[in-house]
Amino acid sequence: MIEQRDGRAGRRPTMVDVARLAGVSLKTVSRVVNGEPHVQPAMAGRVLAAVAELGFQRNHMASALRAGRASATIGLLIEELANPFYATIAAVTAELARERDTLLLSASSEEDPAREEQLLRDLCSRRVDGLLVVPAGCDHSFLGAQVEMGIAVVFLDRPGTNIDADAVLLDNRGGARSGVRRLVEQGHRRIGVLLDSVEVHTMRERLAGARDALADAGIGHDGSLVRDGVRDPATAAAAVAGMLAEPHPPTAFLTLNNRITVGAVQQLWRQGSDAALVGFDDFELSHLMPRPLTVIAYDTRELARRAARLLFARIDGDRSPPQTVILPTELLDRGLR
Amino acid sequence: MIEQRDGRAGRRPTMVDVARLAGVSLKTVSRVVNGEPHVQPAMAGRVLAAVAELGFQRNHMASALRAGRASATIGLLIEELANPFYATIAAVTAELARERDTLLLSASSEEDPAREEQLLRDLCSRRVDGLLVVPAGCDHSFLGAQVEMGIAVVFLDRPGTNIDADAVLLDNRGGARSGVRRLVEQGHRRIGVLLDSVEVHTMRERLAGARDALADAGIGHDGSLVRDGVRDPATAAAAVAGMLAEPHPPTAFLTLNNRITVGAVQQLWRQGSDAALVGFDDFELSHLMPRPLTVIAYDTRELARRAARLLFARIDGDRSPPQTVILPTELLDRGLR
């Protein structure tokens, strides 16, 4: 008469159910399911038949809980899963994880520090084996305790703050420097720089690299050619148009991420400007842009691979001091104009 | 003398530890941690202080196990996380999940049915509340039992096979049909069709739609203008070049996904061909291609949103019969040539 759980078929079978059906003890089922030795083939057969008949599937949570074992899950906290850069990171991480029979819990911070912290805590409460974090917040000290308690943490793309942990980064400063150096070599003196936000670590580094190159060349830089807060292609286009309309317009632009690059290219092309352009970040169809593009490129997959490998090494017990890995960038010159 | 766990600090604190430190019972800690009523403020304060001091964090696995409760996790099985289409789906899903304090476990099948099944089983063994699946395999009957046992399943982009479950799909056939109709209206009679693989459900539908439109117009189609197995832009370019070099070349092309479109555009532009082109799938920089492009577009976010909403409704107990939702496509005419 009594139907279980809102009228649906039924309770999930447990090892107890399997044991009862097979007429063996609970522990024997456990042994068979986990492929432990010392079970007679005939008995194992009975157990497997019962498993199949009931559609039994081991409860991973109970198993991990009892065994005090790792959850075979890692957490990935990024800014925005839909962004190709982060999507690539997620894909590489998921693949390396799968090779270890580990699954990936991914979450997006949307650049909100509070949200980041909440998601990280949530991931920790699920007892992930490790965390791969592209930090948005400005204080990761609360992760320190988690590290103490056995959750490995590796930062990716940007270093963590107030915490001594591994980080795998790009040579943002060096990349921007080499890009501007190239422009200077080509004779440019007035170089407009467009960036997302100085709040972001990578942007600060890239801007510093640009300034390095100008200083190297003895070119003064009063900041009037820098535009901050350029968050999307449309804003980038407007910024380019605005700068070109000024009395002493730049003869070249450095765009500090690919969204900005796309907007800038479009605007330059639209107005038929022959200003030079170097963009940070390569992107999928960059070679099909209306004008050839020079970009500061890097290997996103390698970035993720290094970070994931480091994380797994930590999970496997590597206790060497935290390290910071910096990956090189490459100037891909597809013709400046 | 005995150090715990490879010399590291220590065991994670549990509610028992908190209770001991606060001098209260285990259950009281549980009540405070879960915000249950009937705890005196003073006592709650002692508990919270102990929680803070020890850095206690509830073990979500143990909690879900005991309460027989949902794991507050959903699984997403797609083909390839790095692909922008799937990345968008993952992002939308993760966001809707977060609004319910649910996390997202994502995995890529890489189009391998065996791998798909293994990952799905792995996800089920983690007792996810629901699964969002872009199926690659050809038999999902094994998921039936999981559905019986309370895991909601919604298929996305392609229907599941041998299982009666919800699906949210695109109008692939209608979209391709309208694309070819447009070409026919413009006077084209010989239309080359390039596709990835007829193995894939969406490709078959799109091809069928193209044939529909040709049949509507009374144009015979012997298959000689169809190229199967075009998996990447380079192959697409080669296929276009090959077809254009034949005695009776096509005057227009229909490319059935965006990778193919990119390769075809590039090749047409390279040889200065004025063949018309309609591509399935819009993509990020399509408006910046060297020639304007007409694409059969759709709302990927809406696709994911509908699927996720349906999944959450099922998780929340919706037991109405499985439904198939088909979302419209739109022909974006940016000038055929």
Added chain:
DNA sequence: AGAGAGTATGACAACGTTGTCCGCTCGCCG
């Protein structure tokens, strides 16, 4: 004043699994 209702707290079992340990059944050797 005493019954009854309600609040605050705790003891204990249970969720589904695995580690530990104990005992049974063989076959083999002295």
Added chain:
DNA sequence: CGGCGAGCGGACAACGTTGTCATACTCTCT
């Protein structure tokens, strides 16, 4: 033929948490 180790199966506790129930106490109403 008795003893003994190896091989095999099972009883039981434990992982960290929450649901159930019991208890002690406080307050209100008749």
